[in-house]
Amino acid sequence: MAAVQRLLRAAASSSTSSVAAGRRRMATSLAPEQVTAAAPAFPFAGAERRRRPAHERNVQWVFLGCPGVGKGTYASRLSRLLGVPHIATGDLVRDELASTGPDAVQLKEIVNQGKLVSDEIIINLLSKRLRKGEEKGESGFILDGFPRTVNQAEILDGVTDIDMVVNLKLREDIIVQKCLGRRICSQCGKNFNLACIDVKAENGLPPIYMSPLLPPNNCMSKLLTRDDDTEEVVRNRLRIYNEMSQPVEDFYQKQGKVLEFDLPGGIPESWPKLLDVLNLEDQQEMKLAAA
Numbered sequence: 001m002a003a004v005q006r007l008l009r010a011a012a013s014s015s016t017s018s019v020a021a022g023r024r025r026m027a028t029s030l031a032p033e034q035v036t037a038a039a040p041a042f043p044f045a046g047a048e049r050r051r052r053p054a055h056e057r058n059v060q061w062v063f064l065g066c067p068g069v070g071k072g073t074y075a076s077r078l079s080r081l082l083g084v085p086h087i088a089t090g091d092l093v094r095d096e097l098a099s100t101g102p103d104a105v106q107l108k109e110i111v112n113q114g115k116l117v118s119d120e121i122i123i124n125l126l127s128k129r130l131r132k133g134e135e136k137g138e139s140g141f142i143l144d145g146f147p148r149t150v151n152q153a154e155i156l157d158g159v160t161d162i163d164m165v166v167n168l169k170l171r172e173d174i175i176v177q178k179c180l181g182r183r184i185c186s187q188c189g190k191n192f193n194l195a196c197i198d199v200k201a202e203n204g205l206p207p208i209y210m211s212p213l214l215p216p217n218n219c220m221s222k223l224l225t226r227d228d229d230t231e232e233v234v235r236n237r238l239r240i241y242n243e244m245s246q247p248v249e250d251f252y253q254k255q256g257k258v259l260e261f262d263l264p265g266g267i268p269e270s271w272p273k274l275l276d277v278l279n280l281e282d283q284q285e286m287k288l289a290a291a
């Protein structure tokens with residue numbers, strides 16, 4: 001069964017607080033003889049056997065980090081380098097908001113307060129995106145913004161293998177400045193950042209310089225700020241991240257899959273270092289040589 005169908009089945013049971021709860025509910029809804037005879041040990045037990053081994057597919061990575069840390073930037077660069085889709089659940093939510101879909105109004109309210117949308121909605125959006133990709137022959141992925149709760153991480157674990165989790169880190173005061181500088185071009189859809197971060201070394205912390213990511217002239221007059229990039233909402237998103245998503249880091253730490261990466265600065269400083277720790281410098285050189 002395709003990963004998408006497994007995820008959709010997981011979404012159907014994700015309205016409970018956890019996969020374990022879904023498993024218990026499934027067992028208790030069955031007659032006792034069915035529990036022993038028919039109930040699988042895990043709702044996706046068949047899926048376990050059909051997982052594709054890593055050597056038969058492309059990488060399946062997750063990017064973690066506070067809102068605004070730069071997950072999108074690095075995940076999309078790596079996805080181009082490795083030839084895998086970069087799937088950002090925030091983008092899926094924004095696409096849904098821009099649509100006239102049935103969830104759009106309810107979603108807008110949640111997102112504009114910096115809150116998380118329900119696991120059920122997000123998993124449905126992700127499943128749809130994965131299904132489209134599978135139809136096009138995509139293999140592997142870099143997930144950005146998912147999972148954000150332990151429940152989402154458990155569901156993902158139930159349907160597919162995650163090879164590695166890259167956890168990007170940056171000081172919170174810098175993250176707030178970066179979020180407030182974010183702009184998106186209403187015409188081409190590209191992301192830019194007007195903030196120039198120049199923090200001196202203090203209290204034993206290294207200096208950090210991040211140059212702005214300025215748009216070309218033709219985008220300049222079409223820049224929009226996301227409705228959820230006000231200081232109040234950004235701080236709320238960070239608070240929610242610390243509460244809900246910090247445990248996701250612990251979840252993957254226990255599996256020994258986390259690569260911690262402290263961003264040393266902007267893209268020029270961080271990108272080569274990230275390639276170095278991921279052992280991807282050769283890949284980058286090959287790609288440049290082929291270009």
Ligand SMILES: Nc1ncnc2c1ncn2[C@@H]1O[C@H](COP(=O)(O)OP(=O)(O)O)[C@@H](O)[C@H]1O
Pocket residue numbers: 066067068089090091093110111114115116117118119122144145146147148149152228237
């Ligand atoms: N995995 C998820 N679970 C729940 N809500 C999500 C998830 N991913 C995105 N969202 C919703 O979309 C909004 C924007 O997400 P995103 O673009 O990832 O934020 P940021 O760029 O600030 O990290 C979030 O504030 C949240 O409301």
